[in-house]
Amino acid sequence: MTTDKIRVLGENTIGYESSAEGAIKFRTFNSLLNEENPWTFCQATAHEIESAVKKAAEAFPIFSSLLGLRRAAFLETIALEMEKYKAEILEVxxxxxxxxxGRAEGELTRTLAQIRRFAKIAKVAQWTDPTIDINDKADIRKTNVPIGPVVVFGASNFPLAFSTAGGDTVSALAAGCPVIVKAHPMHSGTSTLVAQAIRMAAQKTNMPEGVFSHLLDGDNSVGEALVKHPEVYGVGFTGSFNGGKALSHIAQQRERPIPVFAEMGSVNPVVVLPGIIEENGAHWALTLAESVNLGAGQFCTNPGLILGVQSIAFKTFCNQLGKALSxxxxxxxxxxxxxxAYEKGSSAMEQMGTRIAVDKKDSDKAHFAAPNLVEVSGGDFIKNAALQQEVFGPFSMVVICDDVEELNAVITHLDGQLTGTILGNPDELDAYGSVITSLQSKVGRLIFNGVPTGVEVCGAMQHGGPYPATTDSRFTSVGDDAVKRxxxxxxxxxxxxxxxxxSLKNDNPLCLLRRYNGEFTSQKI
Amino acid sequence: MTTDKIRVLGENTIGYESSAEGAIKFRTFNSLLNEENPWTFCQATAHEIESAVKKAAEAFPIFSSLLGLRRAAFLETIALEMEKYKAEILEVxxxxxxxxxGRAEGELTRTLAQIRRFAKIAKVAQWTDPTIDINDKADIRKTNVPIGPVVVFGASNFPLAFSTAGGDTVSALAAGCPVIVKAHPMHSGTSTLVAQAIRMAAQKTNMPEGVFSHLLDGDNSVGEALVKHPEVYGVGFTGSFNGGKALSHIAQQRERPIPVFAEMGSVNPVVVLPGIIEENGAHWALTLAESVNLGAGQFCTNPGLILGVQSIAFKTFCNQLGKALSxxxxxxxxxxxxxxAYEKGSSAMEQMGTRIAVDKKDSDKAHFAAPNLVEVSGGDFIKNAALQQEVFGPFSMVVICDDVEELNAVITHLDGQLTGTILGNPDELDAYGSVITSLQSKVGRLIFNGVPTGVEVCGAMQHGGPYPATTDSRFTSVGDDAVKRxxxxxxxxxxxxxxxxxSLKNDNPLCLLRRYNGEFTSQKI
Known part of the structure; x- marks a missing residue:
């Protein structure tokens, strides 16, 4: 049944059906008003989980063999449906x-652009990476095929772009994998609205029923059951280290292990070289402060670690950063x-280091996060692993190193990160070659004279990095290559x-660029 | 010191040094003569393991930043050195x-061709997959970089092609990763000779010392210590399910988990359709029998499972297959x-099914494996998971299904496999669409009217398949794309x-095909 009404219903979406069998209910919370939201959500039962997976498994052979054009039409219709219900989605x-x-609107715009980008990717299908070798011994042709039904977890900090119709979901749909979304409990209402838009799009474009389902829960049990299910073939997750690690562990313990692509956060080190701050310290202090505080610091690419070698100029820069944050x-x-968690984490860091004066203004308003900046020495940073932990929010830590050698030691000591940034004059980079090499070995993306926040959705984006930033540094969760997961x-x-x-037929009906006997060509065979 | 002498020394190779510190010694065995070989091997100690990994870690930043041309010269010199000592290598x-x-010569030829193929891959470096997006917001460029030092385990059944200078090692060296080989205990002599050739090549081409090391052991302890070592970043393994699973488990339990690419075997189902055996049964019975018995059946792509629907023609075919195997x-x-293990596994299968008459000739010679063929019903196969276990050797099992529905059920019930084969007339394939779809979901390579043995080294090869055939179905251990691991x-x-x-510079010095703002081009920017 197609309907043009959309409202927060609190029900699970299982294929084309709504379902609210369970006894466990929960609500979402309005942090600004400091009160519960009015909607009641019904946690999915074991039976509902089983139905969703069964429908996805049945849909897989049909959905995966559709022409990319058909999947593209489905994705484009999701964007249209979301646009139609834009006002309701933004309000919730x-x-x-x-x-x-403004942020909600910006994120919706980005999410719609991303959906349309993956519609094109579904249609063009260059990700199939067709490779053909024909010689007198054999005719061998290789192409990528979708893995099967996958589970996507909504992320707390991106209710649209990394959730229900976010990058994980639309990249999987583009590849031909049915998706079961486990909504994030904090924005289950937003998630159900988007889920309804997806369901309507699936019906309008005649997709097999199980191509998409949407399950609710207030804790972790539904997610765990999904990751354990034998008919699930992959998992996309953006969230905490503990959450990602637990899911990854469950997936590895299965009789048939499955890949979990978990993006688990990062402190995103920024290395400040001496030349640039002498010339332009105030500018970079302000730019960094804005990046630290953007969206209350609730970004996985938030610059949480500022590294430099001690000098008067660096000390001045740190004070400028403190002032700019104030x-x-x-x-x-x-x-x-x-x-x-922010207050607790931020205070714990203050205990372990020295707070750089930042006014705690407006911190009397409930749930308003005042930026914080703490300073530690390179030696202490290396000794105390707790100092590497991410404080999710507008927090950053300055690590003052005695010399370049200690700076190198600090970087070598770092865990894997999503990003690493160098602020420096081009002419001083050569002198810091080993610093840059070390930093590269720790990150998925290197930024020069910029800030790590702002993750462009494009072909060249790498949003992923060595463990524990993600569970698999070989893949990205943002940008065109996200489909390869x-x-x-x-x-x-x-x-x-x-x-x-x-993708492999002689007459190359998809007009793909193919490796044919070692050469790239889009010719027929 | 470069030397032109080569002989089995029984020592570990650690960078440019030989080392034999340990007290634990072991020997290899000549199965044909039924006696121990004359050489004594010295198991690597904890200190030798540490030295090898330390040298590899030190070599990594240097080796990984060399131009591909330099790595290519190293690989080409390995091939030359191995050719120089061909007689000694083949004898051992x-x-x-x-x-x-003849098999030894064939495998050496293949191994040398593979080394030279990866030399070209190192030089051309298209695997860097360079992607560039430049717009008014940012200039973002992505390229593949090597992960770090890796450990390669020699495989029992391919002393050259899947061992010391085999596909795992040379693909890792092509990418820029130093390699530590853990020799297979059964052919440690062959392995030390090849290791000496690699060491000489490294010295002649001025590679950093730790680019290659070679460690010996008679059990599993050295391998386990290597996989646990914090400075190891990846593992290549070809061997048993239990071995691969154990290594994978160790790698997952590390503080920083690392990828293990384990190829763990397969029974390689062959689906026989009715049309083809009515026309050409005797031919295919002989062809399959030869494939089952090739190399005493000691191939991971050995056709160990023959599936068909009951009919007089299929019964006749099974008898022809039994006769051909005899x-x-x-x-x-x-x-x-x-x-x-073959005798035990083969007998256990006989207990669970019905032996199809195969003469056990020559089975009086020690360690000579007589081919064996056992028949079971589709129903029994589905009920008894033990029937899916690989019997490594010239063994195959015929599964006779009541009807196409049961055939489909058997395929759905199969574990992941390296290969799946269809023997059929082209005009009968349409009627078996669901059988083919099911089979595709279980395998890494589908073969039509051929045999699965014989794994072509080319761009389009996929030697890998869903778990438990391998630990990661997204990668291949044979062919050009092996470098992507x-x-x-x-x-x-x-x-x-x-x-x-x-790979990312404006003037495209490597002349690579790059994705630039969504289009493929080899132009400068």
Whole structure:
């Protein structure tokens, strides 16, 4: 049944059906108003989980064999449906996240652009990476195929872009994998609205019923059951280290282990070289302060670690950064629990280092996070692993190293990170070659004279990094290559042309660039 | 010191040094002569393991930043050195494997071709997959970089092609990863000779010392210590399910988990459709029998499972297959332990099914494996998981299904496999669409009217498949894409051109095909 009404219903979406069998109910919270939201959500039962997976498994052979054009039409219709219900989605988004309307609008715009980008990726299908070798011994042709139904977990800090119709979901749909979304409990209302838009799009474009389901829960049990299910083939997750590690562990303990792509956060080291701060310290202090405080610091690419070698100029820079942070406007955090964790984490860091004066203005408003900046020595940083822990929020730590050698030691000591940034004059980079090499070995993305926040959705983006930033540094969760997480190669040897996947047929009906006997060509064979 | 003498010394190779510190000694066995070989090998100590890893870690930043041309020269010199000592290598190979000289020569030829293929891959470096997006917001460029030192385990059944200078090692070296080989205990002599060739090549081409080390052990302890070592970043393994699973488990339990690419075997189902056997049954029975018995059946792509729907023609085909297997010449297995496991596994299968008459000729010779063929019903196969276990050797099992529905159920019930084969007339394939779809979901390579043995080294090869055939179905251990196991992408944002990796520089010095703002081009920027 297609309906043009959309409202927060609190039900699970299982294929084309709504379902609310369970007895466990929960609500979301308006952190800004400091009160519960009015909607009641019904946690999915074991039976509902089983139905969703069964429908996904049944949909897989049909959905995966559709032409990319058909999947593209589905994705484009998701964007259209979301646009149609934009006002409702934004209203619930703001009530559930305490983020400002401007941010909600920006994130929706980005999410829609991302959906349309993956519609194009589904259509063009260059990710199939077709490779053909024909010689007198054999005719072997390889193409990527989708892995099977996957589970996507909504992320607390991106109710749209990294949640229900976010990058994980749409990259998996583009590849041909049915998706079961486990909504984030903090924004289940936003998630159900988007889920309804996806369901309507699936019906309008005649997708097999199980191509998408949406399950609710207030704790972790539904997610765990999904990751354990034998008919699930992959998992996308953005969240805490403990959450990602637990899911990854469950997935590895299965009789048939499955990949978990967990993006688990990062402190995103920024290395400040001496030349640039002598010339332009105030500018970079302000730029960094804005990046630290952006969205109440609730970004996985938040610059949480500032590294430099001790000097008068660096000390001045740190003070400028402290002052610039004082002048930043505090804002409300996503949820009381996230605010509490920030306060606790931020205070713990103050105990372990020296607080650089930052006014705690507006911190009397409930759940408003005041920026904080703490200073430690390179020696202490290396000795105390607790100093590497991410404080989710507008927090940053300055690590003052005695010399370049200690700076190198600090970087070598770092855990894997999503990003690493160098602030420096181009002419001083050569002198810091080993610093840059060390930093590269720790990160997925290197930034020069910029800030790590702001993750561009494009072909060249790498949003992922060595463990524990993610569980698998070989893949990205943002940008075109995100689709590669949901596929695996299959080779066809001496296979009849009529039975080959489109990407491998002699006449190259998808007009793909293919490796043919070692050369790239889009010619027919 | 470069030397032109080469002989089995029984020492570990640690960078450019030989080392034999340990007290634990072991020997290899000549299965054909039923006696120990004359050489004594010295198991690596904890200190030697530490030295090898330390040298590899020190070599990594140097080796990984060399131009691909330099790494190519190293690989090409390995091939030259191995050719120079061909006679010695082949003699020890035969003594340690009981495989005929012709097979040894063939495997050496293949191994040398593979080394030279990866030399070209190192030089061309298209695997860096360079991707560039430049717009008014940012300049983002992504390229693959090597992950770090890796450990490669020699495989029992391919003393050259899947061992010391085999596909795992040379693909990792091509990518820029130093390699520590843990020699297979059954052919440690062959392995030390090849290791000496690699060491000489490294010295002649001025590679950093730790680029290659070679450690010996008679059990599993050295391998386990290597996989646990914090400075190891990846593992390549070809061997048993239990071995691969154990290593994978160790790698996951580390503080920083690392990828283990384990190829753990397969029964390689062959689905026989009715049309083809009515027309050409005797031909395919002989072809399959030869494939089952090739190399005493000691191939991971050995066709160990023949599936068909009951009919007089299929019964006749099974008898023809039994007769053809009787006429195959038994040959000596690699090692008494492997022979014993074959006898035990083969007998256990006979207890669970019905033996199809195969003469057990020549089985009086020690360690000579007589081919065996056992028949079970589709119903029994589904009920008894033990029937899916691989019997390593010239064994195959016929599964006779009541109807196409049961055939489909059997395939759905299968574990992940390296290969799946369809023997059929082209005009009968349409009627078996669901069988083919099911089979595809279980395998890494599909073969039409051929046999799965014979794994072509080319761009389109996929040697890998869903768990438990391998630990990671997204990668191949044979063919050009094997290099992708040892790399991860790094994005450079607004990075100065002079500091970018060669693959990303504006003037495209490596002349690579690059994705630039969504289009493939080899133009400069």
């Amino acid at each position: 988004y703001v009530a559930e996240s305490a983020l400002p309307l 002048e930043q406007k505090p804002s409300c955090m996503l949820h009381p629990k996230i605010f509490e 949901w596929v695996r190669p299959v080779a066809f040897q001496n296979w009849p042309d009529s039975m080959l996947p489109e | 190979y035969v003594a340690e494997s009981a495989l005929p000289l 006429e195959q010449k038994p040959s000596c297995m690699l090692h008494p332990k492997i022979f014993e 040892w790399v991860r992408p790094v994005a450079f944002q607004n990075w100065p051109d002079s500091m970018l990796p060669e």
